Amino acid sequence: MNKQLVIRIVGILLVFLLQVLVCNRIVFWQCATPFVIIYLLLKMPSGVSPYSALTFAFFLGIVTDMFTNTPGLYALALVTAAFVHHYLINAIQYRDRGEESFTPSAAMLGWQGYTIYTTVLTLIFCTVLFCVDSLSFFEPSQLLMRIVGSTALTTLILLAVEWIYKKRG
Amino acid sequence: MRKLIQFFITHGSLFAYLCYAAICLILLFTFNPYQQSVYFSSAARISGSVYALSGTVTGYFGLQKANRELLAQNGKLQSELAVLRNTLALREAEDTLSRWVVPAVYPARVIVAKIVNNSVANKNNYITIDKGRSDGVVPEMGIVDQNGVVGVISTSSSGYAVALSLLNPNLRISCKVQGSENIGSLIWTGEDTRHAILEELTTNAVVNVGDTIVTSGFSSAFPEGLTVGYVVDAKKKREKFFSVKVRLAADFSTLNFVQVVDNRRPLEQKQIEEEAHRYE
Numbered sequence: 001m002n003k004q005l006v007i008r009i010v011g012i013l014l015v016f017l018l019q020v021l022v023c024n025r026i027v028f029w030q031c032a033t034p035f036v037i038i039y040l041l042l043k044m045p046s047g048v049s050p051y052s053a054l055t056f057a058f059f060l061g062i063v064t065d066m067f068t069n070t071p072g073l074y075a076l077a078l079v080t081a082a083f084v085h086h087y088l089i090n091a092i093q094y095r096d097r098g099e100e101s102f103t104p105s106a107a108m109l110g111w112q113g114y115t116i117y118t119t120v121l122t123l124i125f126c127t128v129l130f131c132v133d134s135l136s137f138f139e140p141s142q143l144l145m146r147i148v149g150s151t152a153l154t155t156l157i158l159l160a161v162e163w164i165y166k167k168r169g
Numbered sequence: 170m171r172k173l174i175q176f177f178i179t180h181g182s183l184f185a186y187l188c189y190a191a192i193c194l195i196l197l198f199t200f201n202p203y204q205q206s207v208y209f210s211s212a213a214r215i216s217g218s219v220y221a222l223s224g225t226v227t228g229y230f231g232l233q234k235a236n237r238e239l240l241a242q243n244g245k246l247q248s249e250l251a252v253l254r255n256t257l258a259l260r261e262a263e264d265t266l267s268r269w270v271v272p273a274v275y276p277a278r279v280i281v282a283k284i285v286n287n288s289v290a291n292k293n294n295y296i297t298i299d300k301g302r303s304d305g306v307v308p309e310m311g312i313v314d315q316n317g318v319v320g321v322i323s324t325s326s327s328g329y330a331v332a333l334s335l336l337n338p339n340l341r342i343s344c345k346v347q348g349s350e351n352i353g354s355l356i357w358t359g360e361d362t363r364h365a366i367l368e369e370l371t372t373n374a375v376v377n378v379g380d381t382i383v384t385s386g387f388s389s390a391f392p393e394g395l396t397v398g399y400v401v402d403a404k405k406k407r408e409k410f411f412s413v414k415v416r417l418a419a420d421f422s423t424l425n426f427v428q429v430v431d432n433r434r435p436l437e438q439k440q441i442e443e444e445a446h447r448y449e
């Protein structure tokens with residue numbers, strides 16, 4: 001039990017550091033940035049209460065913001081994503097699972113379901129992040145490019161990671 | 170109340186989300202220069218338009234006050250205008266009267282006055298003017314307008330004076346036909362406001378229609394030669410005296426400004442006359 005918790009915390013730290021130290025410096029074609037930090041939301045178990053999930057997302061965002069020097073930006077995007085995540089999880093829970101707690105994965109939801117799940121969360125995260133970042137619709141085409149590009153890249157990476165994990169068993 | 174609490178419980182995650190979002194937005198707009206500038210410029214635009222709107226609304230409330238002030242100012246200006254018009258009319262009247270009526274050879278002093286009350290329809294008609302004893306107007310002074318003789322002051326108070334109009338049978342004025350020395354007495358018979366009768370003319374007098382009747386200068390009220398009227402009917406009767414009908418020069422229904430003629434005889438003349446009466 002303790003070992004699992006430590007693994008989890010270390011995993012969270014690793015993903016977080018990967019995001020702030022590596023991914024935030026990557027910009028493909030001037031629009032696509034991978035946001036691997038969403039992986040932490042994706043893998044949040046269904047048993048976590050919405051308050052805990054929101055609080056976790058909030059503090060995760062705040063700490064990320066400290067590294068990117070954009071107080072409130074990542075926090076808002078992550079809290080919004082966590083809020084939507086809560087409803088998505090609820091929908092899955094009542095349809096498929098009953099009271100049993102679970103961690104969303106491709107094996108459980110199927111590739112189609114997991115892809116939709118990932119894409120929706122990533123899209124919401126990226127939309128909030130870029131809209132608040134630019135805070136105007138002055139250049140709508142560029143804004144759209146950044147949202148779509150980053151969503152696509154992030155989703156691809158997350159699905160690849162999921163595929164690797166599933167293959168390893 | 171219970172329903173409200175129930176609502177908060179069922180939508181707890183929504184409220185938690187809104188709280189976190191609010192905190193994020195506060196952080197965002199407080200610590201990010203770009204977002205802050207956007208916020209400030211937008212806020213300035215919004216508050217500016219709100220201020221403009223409220224200014225439009227409160228402007229309408231202010232209109233009432235502005236209207237009151239304008240009305241007060243208007244009233245003040247109008248009263249000033251009335252005073253100035255009065256002054257102007259007085260000056261014009263003074264100018265006209267001094268040029269037309271009183272010949273320069275007479276040393277008579279004139280006082281310009283405005284008529285404040287005037288009757289023409291009564292049996293005995295009187296005229297009230299806005300000059301009185303304090304302006305030097307005393308009884309026995311004659312009043313004239315730019316056309317001719319109007320009446321004689323009968324009483325005066327400090328600020329006002331009342332004159333017997335020519336249209337008053339109690340007033341007799343010593344007159345003569347211009348160009349001759351035939352003296353008569355002008356009196357109004359009460360028939361109409363345009364005509365009077367010149368009585369007591371001697372039978373040898375030659376009077377033609379159209380002759381001008383002027384004051385004789387024998388009374389203290391008027392100097393000699395002021396126009397009184399024009400002869401319109403010169404019927405001659407075989408009597409000792411005869412009378413002619415005279416159209417009055419002054420139009421009594423349109424009197425406005427008049428001149429009070431101060432023709433009081435010098436003290437010397439008065440004294441010698443009194444002396445003469447004593448020897449009678």
